[in-house]
Amino acid sequence: MKAQPFQLTTLSQSSLQDYMDCAQRFKLRYLDRLSYPAVETEPTLENEKHQQEGEYFHRLVQQRLIGIPAEQIARFANTPNLQRWWENFQNSRELKDLTDLSDLLGLYPEATLSAPLGKYRLLAKYDLIALRDGKVIVYDWKTYRKRPRNEWLAARMQTRVYRALLVHAGAHLNGGKPFEPEQIEMIYWFADFPQESAHFPYTTAQFKRDWDLLIKLSEEVASVSSYPLTEDRQKCAFCTYRSYCERGVQAGDIEQAEAEMEAEELFDVNFEQIGEIAF
Numbered sequence: 001m002k003a004q005p006f007q008l009t010t011l012s013q014s015s016l017q018d019y020m021d022c023a024q025r026f027k028l029r030y031l032d033r034l035s036y037p038a039v040e041t042e043p044t045l046e047n048e049k050h051q052q053e054g055e056y057f058h059r060l061v062q063q064r065l066i067g068i069p070a071e072q073i074a075r076f077a078n079t080p081n082l083q084r085w086w087e088n089f090q091n092s093r094e095l096k097d098l099t100d101l102s103d104l105l106g107l108y109p110e111a112t113l114s115a116p117l118g119k120y121r122l123l124a125k126y127d128l129i130a131l132r133d134g135k136v137i138v139y140d141w142k143t144y145r146k147r148p149r150n151e152w153l154a155a156r157m158q159t160r161v162y163r164a165l166l167v168h169a170g171a172h173l174n175g176g177k178p179f180e181p182e183q184i185e186m187i188y189w190f191a192d193f194p195q196e197s198a199h200f201p202y203t204t205a206q207f208k209r210d211w212d213l214l215i216k217l218s219e220e221v222a223s224v225s226s227y228p229l230t231e232d233r234q235k236c237a238f239c240t241y242r243s244y245c246e247r248g249v250q251a252g253d254i255e256q257a258e259a260e261m262e263a264e265e266l267f268d269v270n271f272e273q274i275g276e277i278a279f
């Protein structure tokens with residue numbers, strides 16, 4: 001008997017990005033729930049370690065933001081990458097307010113927001129939402145090995161979803177009043193490029209454009225019946241499903257990936273993957 005596809009009820013920036021990148025990948029990952037048949041890049045062990053360290057770094061920062069003393073956390077930064085990222089975080093002038101003046105800010109680390117989107121719920125987990133001087137700043141920590149271009153980041157579903165959803169679902173953080181798009185800014189802070197954070201302010205026109213796109217995508221996802229393989233075969237070299245799609249067995253090399261693509265989204269941190277650390 002043929003397995004029924006999974007009934008999808010939520011959408012996220014990751015699932016929508018997959019849908020935009022390759023409809024087949026979206027189907028395999030979110031409807032068929034196919035587990036990962038192949039590694040995404042070589043060398044595998046090194047990349048896995050980098051990803052785990054990225055997840056661990058997110059946990060360390062989250063613990064700091066809820067008030068655990070830095071000295072207590074520092075001893076958990078126990079690999080060269082973690083030590084460097086932690087030092088960069090501690091020494092960042094841009095982020096200093098978040099820990100030194102935390103009583104003056106509304107800080108919401110690892111906040112989850114959701115809102116109806118067509119027949120789905122749109123869900124996002126934020127690294128940090130910070131309220132300051134009538135502004136609301138969305139922070140996202142990135143442990144990329146390469147600083148992506150701002151144009152690439154601006155077009156990502158994460159940048160669009162996080163800001164638009166904050167308008168739609170953030171009123172409870174603002175005394176019951178929805179945030180104006182102009183109050184919102186999204187900041188990507190790069191643990192290996194601490195002086196080169198990327199800032200994305202927001203406008204009402206951008207919000208309208210983003211929400212219209214999200215509605216359109218949700219309608220498409222709800223009604224689509226065919227899931228073509230991407231024509232951009234470069235995406236397949238770094239995709240876990242490439243052997244399934246007969247798009248090659250050999251994993252792409254990370255150095256080649258970085259040379260050819262902006263993306264280290266392969267190593268992006270997903271909160272669902274992050275385990276607890278006992279402090």
Ligand code: SF4
Pocket residue numbers: 022023024025026028229230235236239240241242243245247
């Ligand atoms: S291997 Fe290529 S075609 Fe297949 S799911 Fe991945 S990106 Fe899409």
